[in-house]
Amino acid sequence: MKDLQIICHSKRIEDTLSDASIETRLILENCLKNQQPSLSDIEKLFLTKGKDRQVVLNFADFLRNKVNGNNVTFVINRNINFTNVCYMGCKFCGFAKRSNDLGAEWLNLDEVVIRAKEASKRGATEVCIQGGLHPKLPGAYYREILIAIKKVLPKIHIHAFSPFEIWYGAKKSRMSYADFLEDLKECGLGSMPGTAAEILDTKIRKKLTKNKLTADQWIEIIKTAHRSGIPSTATIMYGHIDSPKEWAVHLDILRRIQVETGGFTEFVPLSFVHYDSPLYLESPSLVRAGATDNEIELMHAVARIVLHGFIDNIQVSWTKLGAEKSRNLLSMGVNDLGGTLMNESISRAAGSKNGQEITETEMVEIIRSASKIPIKRDTLYRKLKTYDSEISVAGHDPLVSRNGSNPLSFLN
Ligand code: SF4
Numbered sequence: 001m002k003d004l005q006i007i008c009h010s011k012r013i014e015d016t017l018s019d020a021s022i023e024t025r026l027i028l029e030n031c032l033k034n035q036q037p038s039l040s041d042i043e044k045l046f047l048t049k050g051k052d053r054q055v056v057l058n059f060a061d062f063l064r065n066k067v068n069g070n071n072v073t074f075v076i077n078r079n080i081n082f083t084n085v086c087y088m089g090c091k092f093c094g095f096a097k098r099s100n101d102l103g104a105e106w107l108n109l110d111e112v113v114i115r116a117k118e119a120s121k122r123g124a125t126e127v128c129i130q131g132g133l134h135p136k137l138p139g140a141y142y143r144e145i146l147i148a149i150k151k152v153l154p155k156i157h158i159h160a161f162s163p164f165e166i167w168y169g170a171k172k173s174r175m176s177y178a179d180f181l182e183d184l185k186e187c188g189l190g191s192m193p194g195t196a197a198e199i200l201d202t203k204i205r206k207k208l209t210k211n212k213l214t215a216d217q218w219i220e221i222i223k224t225a226h227r228s229g230i231p232s233t234a235t236i237m238y239g240h241i242d243s244p245k246e247w248a249v250h251l252d253i254l255r256r257i258q259v260e261t262g263g264f265t266e267f268v269p270l271s272f273v274h275y276d277s278p279l280y281l282e283s284p285s286l287v288r289a290g291a292t293d294n295e296i297e298l299m300h301a302v303a304r305i306v307l308h309g310f311i312d313n314i315q316v317s318w319t320k321l322g323a324e325k326s327r328n329l330l331s332m333g334v335n336d337l338g339g340t341l342m343n344e345s346i347s348r349a350a351g352s353k354n355g356q357e358i359t360e361t362e363m364v365e366i367i368r369s370a371s372k373i374p375i376k377r378d379t380l381y382r383k384l385k386t387y388d389s390e391i392s393v394a395g396h397d398p399l400v401s402r403n404g405s406n407p408l409s410f411l412n
Contacts (some may be wrong), residue, residue, distance in 0.1 A: 012062065013032075013058075013059065013062045016055055016058045016059060016062065017029065017055065017059070019051050019054070019055050020051065020052050020055040021051075021052050023044065024044070024045070024048060024052040024055060024056065025055075027041045027044065027045060028055070028056075028059050028305070031059075031063075031305055031308060034309065036255070036306075037305070037306060039248045039249060039252055040248075042247075042248035042251060042252065042302065042306055043244045043245055043247075043248040045298070045302045045305065045306075046244035046247055046248065046295075046298055046299075046302055047244055048298070053294070053298065056298065056301050056302065056305070057297060057298075057301045057331075057332045057333075059301075059305060060300070060301035060302070060304040060305055060332055060333030061301075061331050061332055061333060063304050063305060063308045063333065064304055064314070064333050064334070064335050067308070067312050067335070068312065068313075068335035069373075070371075070372050070373050071335065071372065071373050071375045071386075072330055072334075072335055072336065072337060072367045072370070072372040072373065072374060072375065073313075073335065073336045073337070073375045073376070073377040073381065073383075074336065074337040074338065074339065074340065074363045074367070074374070074375075074376065074377065075125065075126055075338070075339045075340070075376070075377055075378060075379060076122075076123050076124045076125055076126070076339070076340050076360060076376065077119070077124050077125070077126035077127065077128055077159070077339035077340060077341060077342070077379075078115065078116070078118075078119035078122075078124050078126075078127050078128070078339075078340075078341065078342035078343060079127075079128050079129075079130075079339075079341045079342065079343050080107070080112055080115045080116065080119075080127055080128070080129045080343070081095075081105070081129075081130060081131055081343075082106070082107040082112055082129060082130075082131040082145065083105060083106045083107065083131040083132050083134045083137070084096060084097050084103070084104065084105050084131070084132050085097055085098065085099050085104050085105070085106065085132050085134040085135075086131075086132025086133045086134065087133065087135050088132075088133050088164070088209070088210075088212055089210060090208060090209045090210075090212075091207065091208055091209070091210075091277070091278050091279035091282075092198070092208055092237065092240060092272060092277045092278075092279045092280075093277060093278070094273070094275070094276035094277045094278075095132065096132050097132075099134075099135075099136075106134070109144060109145065109148045112129070112145055112148065112149065113148050113149055113152055115127075115343075116149045116152075116153055116156065117152060117153065118342075119156075119342060120153050120156055122342070123360070124156070124340075124342070125156065125157055125378050125379070125384070126156065126157040126158075126159050126190075126339065126378070126379045127149065127156055127157075127158055127159070127160075128159045128160065128193065128339065128341075129145060129158065129159070129160035129161065130160065130161065130162055130165065130193060130195070131165070133164065133165065133168045137168075137172070138172065139168075139169045139170070139171070139172030139173030139174075139175075139180075140173065141169075142160075142161055142165065142169045142184060143183060143184055143187045145160070146158055146160070146184060146187035146188040146189055147187050147188065149188065150187070150188035157190040157191070157378060157379045157380075158188055158189055158190050159190060159191045159192070159193060159379050160189060160192065160193075161184070161189070161192055161193075162192070162193050162194075162195040162196040163192070163194070163195075163196050163197075163213065163217070163218050163221040163222055163225075164195075164196035164212075164213045164218075165196075166180065166181065166184075166192070166221050166225070167213050167217060167221060169184075177220065177221050177224045178224050178227075178228065181221075181224055181225050181228045181230060182228055184230075185228055185229065185230055189230060190230075190379060191230060191231045191232060191233075191265065191379055191380070192222075192225055192230055192231075192232040192233075193232065193233055193235075194222060194232040194233040194234045194235050194264065194268075195233075195235050195270075196213055196218060197218055197234065197235050197236060197237070197250075198236075198237045199236065199237065199238070199242050199246050199247075199250055200215040200218065200219070200249065200250045200253045200254075201215065201242075201246040201249055201250065202214065202215055204241060204242055204246055207241060208240070208241075208279065215253075219253065219257065222234075222257060222261075222263070223257060223260065223261055223263075225263065226257075226261035226262070226263025226264075227261060227263075230263070231263045231264070231265050231380065232263060232264060232265070233264065233265055233266050233267070233268055233315075234254045234257075234258075234264045234266070234267045234268070234311065235267070235268045235269070235270050236250050236251075236267075236269050236270065236299070237270045237271075237272055238269065238270070238271065238272060238291055238295070238299060239271050239272035239274075239288055239289075239290040239291030239292075239295060239296075240272040240274070240279060240280075240287050240288055240290075241279075241286065241287055241288070247299065247302075251302070251303060251306045251307065252306070254267065254307065254311070255306060255307060255310050255311075258307070258310040258311055259310065264310075264311050265311075265313060265379070265380060265381060266311060266312075266313035266314065266315045266336060266381075267303050267307055267311050267313070267314055267315065268315040268316075268317055268338070269296075269299045269300055269303060269316075269317070270317050270320055271290050271291045271296055271299075271317070271320045271321060272288070272290045272291065273290060273320060274287065274288075274289045274290050293325070296321065296325070296329075297328075297329065297332050300314055300316060300329050300332055300333050300334050301332045301333045303333065304332075304333030304334075305333070312335075312381075313335060313336050313381060314333050314334050314335060314336065315334065315335075315336040315337070315338050316329045316330075316334045316336070316337060316338065317338060318337060318338060318358060319338075319341065323358065323362070323366055326366070327366050327367075327369060327370050328370075330367070330370040330372055331370065336377075337358075337363055337366065337367065340357055340358055340359060340360060340363060341356065341357055341358070342356070342357050343356055343357070360376070364387050368387075373386065373387070374386075374387040375387070
């Protein structure tokens with residue numbers, strides 16, 4: 001049966017490739033021979049149009065199927081943003097507040113633990129913890145958060161602290177990145193979000209972040225974490241003052257890091273949410289209002305192609321794109337829907353119109369509506385549950401929603 005599937009897919013991909021121009025076809029055929037696309041090849045893939053573009057999307061879907069079969073995964077988790085106070089002034093950020101601003105938040109350790117316990121009660125296997133770089137935050141607070149959670153929930157996976165937070169905590173603690181990360185690992189850090197990567201290009205980064213965390217520092221911290229046995233996700237934030245040229249460089253850097261460390265669990269493209277971000281509000285004529293649908297599709301598809309053989313999981317961020325677009329990307333190279341989140345405040349603060357939570361039932365329904373098999377996973381992509389097509393979660397018929405209306409009405 002598996003052999004038959006491979007023959008069918010090979011046939012399908014030959015037919016697909018025959019629709020492409022010679023140039024695109026050559027790049028994709030080389031991928032099949034395990035020859036990595038060059039920077040200019042990657043840029044060309046991002047710029048494809050018409051039939052070529054469709055071939056790129058189909059080719060990404062072919063690779064997804066080859067690696068992940070018909071499975072689409074998700075994780076039950078909760079976001080805990082322990083503070084939104086931050087003085088770093090990243091231009092794209094609509095999340096940060098000053099201490100005296102209305103809506104400035106600070107969660108003490110007890111409040112962080114209460115949220116983690118609530119998440120665990122609702123079946124979360126992971127808590128994802130990130131915060132702003134509060135000027136009064138002691139460097140030790142990062143380890144204290146881990147210790148406090150692990151004391152009451154020793155089994156929960158703590159996915160926490162972006163490279164920018166590691167940079168800040170290490171600086172405040174006067175420790176090297178390696179020592180700081182080793183300590184956090186001992187205190188219970190399981191993995192890290194690879195956020196704050198934005199675009200790994202010095203010129204663009206300077207405009208986005210005033211170069212407070214340089215591309216080289218991001219790379220150094222991520223590599224140090226991987227070497228310390230702390231895996232991380234990999235991200236890109238696109239659709240602002242960037243272009244396919246920088247996307248190509250960014251993907252190439254991630255691919256090279258993965259060759260060296262093997263520490264990335266997945267790649268998550270994060271489309272820029274412009275509504276409340278200072279970057280857009282200050283210069284709307286110079287900054288794009290987020291990526292176009294065309295760019296979003298190509299970003300996920302080209303990432304699948306470029307990272308094939310290196311990073312097996314391409315995740316869509318439903319908080320940025322909403323459920324319907326996320327579902328559509330499941331046939332363009334994406335195999336993971338991310339987490340249920342329970343409280344998501346970073347995208348929302350930047351003006352994202354998508355919700356704070358997608359429940360387990362809804363995740364399963366979205367995946368089934370794309371004719372894929374829903375799989376609940378843990379943070380490190382170990383399978384926890386395959387949802388039998390006959391049996392829905394919590395004993396509900398997947399085709400009947402909780403209020404009896406259209407079961408996919410949450411798709412926007
Ligand atoms: S992106 Fe992070 S570091 Fe930058 S201003 Fe926002 S909260 Fe602060």
